Amino acid sequence: MKKVILILFLTLSTALSAQQDAWIYFTDKPNAAGYLANPLSMLTQRSLDRRAAQNIALDVKDVPISQDYIDTVSSTPGVTVYARSKWLNAVHVRGTVADIQSLLDYTFVSAIDFADDTLDANGNRPAMAHRPASFLKAQETMVNLPYGNSQNQVAMLQGNQLHVDDYTGAGKVIAVLDAGFPGVDVLDAFSRLRNNNHILGGYDFVNRVPDFYTSNNHGTAVLSTMGAYVQDQIVGTAPDADYYLFITESNVDENPLEESLWVEAAEEADRLGADIITTSLGYFHFVNPAYNYDYSDMNGTKAFISRGADIAFTRGIVVVASAGNSGGSATDPHISVPADAFNVLAVGAVNATEQHAVFSSIGPSADGRVKPDVVAQGEQAIVVNSSGDIQGANGTSFSAPIIAGLTACLWQALPNKTNAEIVSLIRQSADHYNSPDAMFGYGIPDFAAAVTAAGIEDEVLPLYAVYPNPVKETLSIKTENFSVPAVIVLYNATGQLVFKQQINAPLSQIDLQQLAQGIYLYKISADNVQATGRIIKQ
Structure with missing residues (x-):
C-alpha cells in the first residue's frame, strides 16, 4: 500500500512540476469604448462592410485584448504567453501548475483552464472545459x-x-x-x-x-x-x-x-x-x-x-x-x-x-x-x-x-x-x-x-425597388405590391442607426446628401412586411 501511495504521489508531483498548457481568461477589456467608437482601429473596412451587409453590429468581442494584461502575465516568473484570443478574452500560457495558478492573484484574471482537465479540480476553471487534440494526418498520403x-x-x-x-x-x-x-x-x-x-x-x-x-x-x-x-x-x-x-x-x-x-x-x-x-x-x-x-x-x-x-x-x-x-x-x-x-x-x-x-x-x-x-x-x-x-x-x-x-x-x-x-x-x-x-x-x-x-x-419575397445604387444624393424607393406608409432605416458599418424616414407614397425620394460615404444596410418595414439590403453612398 505504501508503494502504491508513493507512486501516486510521485506521479502527481511530476505533473505539478512539469510544464503545463493553460488558458487564462480576463475579466474585461478596459479600452473597449474607445475601440468601438473607432472601428477602423481594430478592423479593416472590408471587415466592416461584410458585417454591414449582414446587419451585424460590433461588440466587445471585436475589441483587442488588453496589452497591459498580457504584459503583466508575461512578466510573471515561470509563465510564458504563446497566443492570445480577443474573441475569448484569453491568453494561452505554459508553465508549472503553481506558477500558472499564481496568476489568480491578479484581479483582472477571471479563470484558469488547464489543458489537462484533472488539474482544474481547484474550481478555478470556467464553466466549459477546452481540451485540444492532434492533427489527423494518417489518411493524407x-x-x-x-x-x-x-x-x-x-x-x-x-x-x-x-x-x-x-x-x-x-x-x-x-x-x-x-x-x-x-x-x-x-x-x-x-x-x-x-x-x-x-x-x-x-x-x-x-x-x-x-x-x-x-x-x-x-x-x-x-x-x-x-x-x-x-x-x-x-x-x-x-x-x-x-x-x-x-x-x-x-x-x-x-x-x-x-x-x-x-x-x-x-x-x-x-x-x-x-x-x-x-x-x-x-x-x-x-x-x-x-x-x-x-x-x-x-x-x-x-x-x-x-x-x-x-x-x-x-x-x-x-x-x-x-x-x-x-x-x-x-x-x-x-x-x-x-x-x-x-x-x-x-x-x-x-x-x-x-x-x-x-x-x-x-x-x-x-x-x-x-x-x-x-x-x-x-x-x-x-x-x-x-x-x-x-x-x-x-x-x-x-x-x-x-x-x-x-x-x-x-x-x-x-x-x-x-x-x-x-x-x-x-x-x-x-x-x-x-x-x-x-x-x-x-x-x-x-x-x-x-x-x-x-x-x-x-421571387416570393416582398420586394421594394431601391435605386440608384450606388447613390450620390437622392435614393428612390418604389413599391407596387404593398400598402404605405412604410419606414426605412439605415445602419452604418458599426451597426449604428444613422437614418430613419417614413415612406408615404408608392414612389418616394429620400435625400441622403448629408450621409457620409460608405456602405449602409437598409431595412424597410410596412405592417408585417420587411425587406433588407445594402446601398453604397458615394
Whole structure:
C-alpha cells in the first residue's frame, strides 16, 4: 500500500512540476469604448462592410485584448504567453501548475483552464472545459496517378454549372488555415492566382514569421483543390477567389497551442475581411494523453477551437472544416474538432462513385446534431503537391476545401445572402437532406440547385425597388405590391442607426446628401412586411 501511495504521489508531483498548457481568461477589456467608437482601429473596412451587409453590429468581442494584461502575465516568473484570443478574452500560457495558478492573484484574471482537465479540480476553471487534440494526418498520403483531372470532384457538386455562369469565386476572400504552403509561390499550377494577385497575404503563426510559403505541404494540396489551374488537368473550385494563407499547425509537436493559434488566425481573417474560413485540421488525440478528447467532448462547446469557430460565424463568416479521418477506427470513428461546432459546415468524404469513404469520420455530434453536415469527393481527390505533381489524394482534408471553394462561388452568385442563408442553402440542396445519417450527414450538395432555390425564394419575397445604387444624393424607393406608409432605416458599418424616414407614397425620394460615404444596410418595414439590403453612398 505504501508503494502504491508513493507512486501516486510521485506521479502527481511530476505533473505539478512539469510544464503545463493553460488558458487564462480576463475579466474585461478596459479600452473597449474607445475601440468601438473607432472601428477602423481594430478592423479593416472590408471587415466592416461584410458585417454591414449582414446587419451585424460590433461588440466587445471585436475589441483587442488588453496589452497591459498580457504584459503583466508575461512578466510573471515561470509563465510564458504563446497566443492570445480577443474573441475569448484569453491568453494561452505554459508553465508549472503553481506558477500558472499564481496568476489568480491578479484581479483582472477571471479563470484558469488547464489543458489537462484533472488539474482544474481547484474550481478555478470556467464553466466549459477546452481540451485540444492532434492533427489527423494518417489518411493524407498522396497516391500517384498516371493522369487525372478534377472534373468529377467539381461536377459531383454541380459546381461546373456555376463556373459556366461565370461564378468562379471572384470578389470573395477565403482564408486557409493549415500546416504550410511550400511551392505556392513558384509552381505553375498557382501562377494564375499569383498573376491575378489573388493571394492577398498570409502569416506563419507557429513560428511568428511572415513567410508562409514553407513548412508542411499539406496546405499546398488543400489550396490546389480551390485555386489551382492547369488546363485539362486540374481546375480548382474557386479559381478567381482571393486567398489568405495562414499556418497554424506545428509539424514538430502536437500540443494545445495549435488550437489557440487557429483561433488567433481566425481573428486575423475576420479583421482582414475574409468571407470564408476553410480548415483541414482536425483534433482528437494528443502526444500527451492527458489532453486527449473523448467522443463525449464533441458537443460544440467544450473545445477552445470550436467556440472560436462559432464566434467567427457570428462575425458573418462561413467556416468550413474537415470532419476528420478516423472513420475506420474501432475506438474513435467520430468527427473531430472544430467540425463539432454548431455553425461550422463540417465536410465528410465520398469516393468518385459517391460511396462513403471508409476513412471519413462519422457523426453525430456527442449531443446528437447532424454531423458531418455534407460530403464531397475526398477519396482520390485531384490535388497538386509541393513538387507540382498532379495526383490523387485521400482525406476529408480535400473534400472540405472543395466545398469551401464552391461556397465562394455560390455567395458570388447570391451576394445579398447572409452567411447563415448560404450555409442553409448548401445543406438544403444536398441529396440526403430529408433523411440525414451519420456517414453522409445531409449528403452531397447541388450548388446549381442552391442558386435556383434561392431565386425561387427571392421571387416570393416582398420586394421594394431601391435605386440608384450606388447613390450620390437622392435614393428612390418604389413599391407596387404593398400598402404605405412604410419606414426605412439605415445602419452604418458599426451597426449604428444613422437614418430613419417614413415612406408615404408608392414612389418616394429620400435625400441622403448629408450621409457620409460608405456602405449602409437598409431595412424597410410596412405592417408585417420587411425587406433588407445594402446601398453604397458615394
